[in-house]
Amino acid sequence: MMSLSGKNILLGITGGIAAYKCPDLVRHLKKAGAQVRVVLTESASHFVAPMTLQAVSGNAVSKELFDPTAELSMSHIELAKWADLVLIAPATANIIAKMANGIADDLLSTICLATPAKIVIAPAMNQQMYKAAATQQNLATLESRNTLVLGPDEGFQACGDIGPGRMVEPTTIVENINNYFLANSELAGTTITVTAGPTIEELDPVRYISNYSSGKMGFAIAKAAAEMGATVNLISGPVNLTTPNNVNRINVKSAKQMYDEALVLAEKSAIFISCAAVADYRAETIAKNKIKKTDDSNELVIKLVKNPDIVASIAGLKEHRPFVVGFAAETNDVKTYALKKLTTKNLDLICANDVSDHNIGFNSDQNALTLYWQNGEQTLPLSSKQQLAKQLLQAVITRYKASHDEKKN
């Protein structure tokens, strides 16, 4: 599975002839879904044009440590914090030596010291420089500090020598980065099932009862979970949204269909997140033909019957019960109602949002949530649903692990 979707990669390019491969490297990283920002050293700019890198990465290229314009858009500290991974390719003997010794005398070497992110380097240099005791010692120092060293490859070199020192190919670099994220993803090996969107309950062949749920929050959760390495099932009511990468989407219409799919998948999942706005009632019978307007009465009575409560049914499973997360969209007394649902539906965690504020909730791109669980709560302030989904999953992981530990003791 190749996906760098949602990952911020800072590519540092230093002055080696292999820098000519960097536009291609950026293209591969972008194709895998990553956001890429490029930092060039002074000597790298002699090998590859900043304009080319700006065009392929879609972002301004940074070069100087003391560039007021660049610092305004993103300072060196912000760049260092922005990165989920710093990749230096090609990495010359010089940058390797600087990193091993903690020297910060230009933008890239400063970022290397300032970043909390994983650092990956793809050394490229003359074979003799690579074999030099100083370089070998510096590489060993970096590896002992958890820097991932890719390559170098052996073969013909630009200088005419033959030996180790060629930069590994861009596709190999991207593959290794992908593997790194996979191996370190918090939810690797965990299956999560998410329900999203509204359900629609048919009245006749042309009419139905539904609600305004857009599905955005559930889709954001599914996307974030997949980016964190989970195997994700997304059971979705009818919505107008694209399926996130690496998410197994199951389309349903009615609550009954959602219930059937959810029950099968929840038993195979470690975590079940019920984000769908499920219709509480459906028509007792769906008329075979279009219901006609009558002249003799001003009323039409349609008998509704209760739909199964999906999340409560899953939380009530005696065997293979996943960790169950519900949502409570409320217009008043949010905390009281949320806590009541937490208990009556036997949930492990409930996410409450106040839908009386029209800037958040149902159709908006933003949301704010308060999470409640037995004896605890956490507020996730107003932010994009994408950002919120990540924070929510972090909280879910913490609670999920805690509940496992509690069961063990």
Ligand code: C5P
């Ligand atoms: O009871 P209420 O609809 O307010 O509860 C909301 C929570 O219950 C949400 O997590 C929603 O997905 C879930 N739910 C469900 N099946 C229903 C009704 C609600 O799973 N029939």
